[in-house]
Amino acid sequence: NNTGQTNETNLYLDLNAEPAWIQGYTGNGILVGVVDDGVQHTHTDLRNNYVSAYSYDFNYNVSDPSPVGTDSHGTACAGEIVMRRDNNVCGVGVAYDASMA
Known part of the structure; x- marks a missing residue:
């Protein structure tokens, strides 16, 4: 439901995820690997989906993949x-019921 800044629908920018959710595709039972510069896995929208057993920071060779410094791309x-739905924080991820490592 991308309404843009002027409340005009721009279908070319919309992910159109709602039809998949209506069909029951929410990511439930799926483990998604995010390979990036670090993930703030303690964030309110991410912490319930985070699986530490499969997470690792290959840049620093540690088990905690938290971002270092101002790295925020992985969290985004x-x-x-996997951003949680219906928690009154931010938005919702396309596979909001998936687990993430």
Whole structure:
């Protein structure tokens, strides 16, 4: 439901995920791997979907993939995928019931 900044629908920018959700595709039972510069897995929208057993930071060779410094790209990408729905924070990911590592 991308309404843009002027409340005009631009179908070319809309992910159109709602029809998939209506069909029951929410990511439930799926583990998604996010390979990026770090993920703030403690974020309110991500923490319930995070699976630490499969997570690792290959840049720093540690088990905690939290971002270092101002790296936020991985957190943004993880949010687009698994951000929780109906928690009154931010938005919703396309596979909001999926697990994430």
